[in-house]
Amino acid sequence: MKIQRSIVVSIVLVMQLLLEANSLAVFDITKYGAKPGGPDISVALMKAWKDAMASTVASQVLIPRGDWTLSQADMSGPNKAPINLEVKGNLKAYPDLAAAKSSAWIRISKVDSLTISGGGVLDGQGQETWKRNDCGTKKACVKPPINLFLKSITNSIIHDITTKDSKFFHANCVESRNVTFQRFTVSAPGDSKNTDGLHMARSNSITVIDSVIGTGDDCISMGDGLSNIIVKNITCGPGHGISIGSLGKYTYETDVKGIRVEGCTLSSTTNGIRIKTFPSSPIAITVSDIHFVGITMVNVSRPIIFDQEYCPGKPCPVAKPSQIKISDVEIEGITGTSATSEVVTFVCSKDKPCDNIRIGAIDLKYIGKKPKPVTTRCQNIKPIFTATQNPPICSAPRPSTT
Template sequence: MQDIVSVILVLQLILTANSINIFKITDFGATRTKDISEALKKAWQNATESPTKSQILIPRGDWNLSQALLSGPNKAPMNLEVQGHLKAHPDPAKIRDKKKGWIGITNVDYLTISGGGILDGQGQEAWKNNDCKTNATCEKPPINLVLNAITNSIIQSITTKDSKFFHANCIWSRNVTFQNLTVSAPGDSPNTDGIHMARSSNITVIDSVIKTGDDCISMGDNLTDVVIKNVTCGPGHGISIGSLGKYQKEKDVKGIRVEGCIFNNTTNGIRVKTFRSSPVNTRVSDLHFIDLTMVNAANPIIFDQNYCPNKQCPSGLPGSVKISGVEINNVTGTSATQDVITFNCSSQACQNITIGTINLEYKGKKGSSATTFCRNIMPKFIKFTKQIPPVCHFNSVFLSVSQIYDQFMDNFM
């Protein structure tokens, strides 16, 4: 009898593990002719309370969504299955709490967002009135997809289109993967970063296409263990770390790997930007930029420690953000600017920079060849690799004689 009971318990566990509760928004009153916010919220609440796996299903077709603020905690893994085309109201004023995003998801574990559908921010009207580039006190439009405090989650096989502001952000999160994500916005759309991440760890972006008007991927402070692999970026401003150094309580960035990515007609490739006159001692370390292809990309590799948009910082003061432990290897293709590699570093701030194969050709002015610009840096070179053009060969301005000697000896030790 005890054996039979044990078998039944095992079968129940197997059935429970494989069962899934499906909450279809149409079962909660959603129709194609009205706002589905309430129906989606009810379906979500039922899913978070489910003791077994659950799915919130948004079927194929066009759906109007004013705003969805969806929070946990949840009791079991959840799947937000977006098969349809979700449309935001074109007027950003119609979204009540802009800071929380158009679709805001917070405090959940084991969430999957998938389905092949489209999150359409319809941002054209918001872009016309966006003055955030020149107005520090502007009201920021809503982000398409806000992810705060999510863990062990996957966002895959969906499209985020024409966001009014950033397409997606990932803050205070851990173990999150973006896979087969498509981001689509015109190259002249303002502040439409593809993915912004900060204050998080173990974030992965793979096998994705990002076409936008700002950074394809931007990284803020307090960020560790990020992998960005097989991402095609362009149009856009490239993949950026920073800007950093503007705020007093910023924390370090460590362990960033960008590999196998393509930059197609972007205004930057890989960029690390830190404020001039920075009041903090943030450290940026353990960076790896490997197997990157530039297709007419401006500034393929740029480290700028004199970043100062709109003249927001006093002149003449060096930045204090430290950059160290950087590997750059197998970066090839074509550049739209003559300085294909730029290290505009503060004194003593860029250290332990290792460079391998570089093969970048300038495709601009006829008769001009590719060059590099190096300030306060002399990198180490991986043996048996070649750099075209030569990188920082004794053209590091403002290095002291002793610094030049020490770094020269490092390359031959």
């Protein structure tokens, strides 16, 4: 399958032409009573959004420069014409988690031809929430709000915007089609819990390019039901790397097919490129047509890892192997340095061994403080080698120690 790029250039050009022709209907939140540094702007923002939804010409909801406080916003369509949410200022959530009334701080749904831009900041002020967040260990936890939740978005672009210190995931894009994230910045410290930079699932033709993501969890996490995904020229770190998964936890999950991760740099992350699936999965799906190409690792722990015994909670139900089938994967041009001596790890399922895994040029050096022999680990996989690897991959498979 040849993956096609899906950058929605036409939408951007239309918006630019409309701006130049001064024919854009602008809905400035200050015209609805919002004041910088003042009280909650949620009412003013929702009024501006409602009027923009009713517009029959291209419109812009404008949040000007300055500091603005927002409790939460649920902005839904459908819209009648292209719409731009122009965030020029610093939009701030309430630090107190008790102020959150839903699972998303800013939710946008059922909108076509959406642009989010402006160079502003979506500041979730999540520092206090991270201290109390136990969602990594408790199933019954109440999940904090996501900074930006996009659902059922089509033919849209999010560019030149920053999400900062989210209480939970920074951005989710689900059930969407033909969406581009460009020059998208994520900023949070490495110890911020469960703050995935961008999570996507059940979507088609999503492109993430030319972006910088530093956070406390996966820089980019890709869930089930994805197809035709491009992740290119991403700088990741701190964080947990670029991941497909975790998969195999829920019965509703569907196949993942057609993902290309290219030209990315990962720096001091806890993982590099990763596919992770749960053991004892209740559903049998496939992960195929995957390409990891031209990736630079800088002091990365576990630069390349397939983990089909992934289980962050205890105890782990490993009696039944993962039912997720990983096949048709290309790994090519992976270079740099590893913070751990086991630079490549393939732990595949006994029931569904990894198949047609093509490994090209790899050059990874261990730079840990304590000298150790560089190793690779291979379980239930027989790679196809197309170039030379340093260190040699899967030359002496070892049994699982888990």
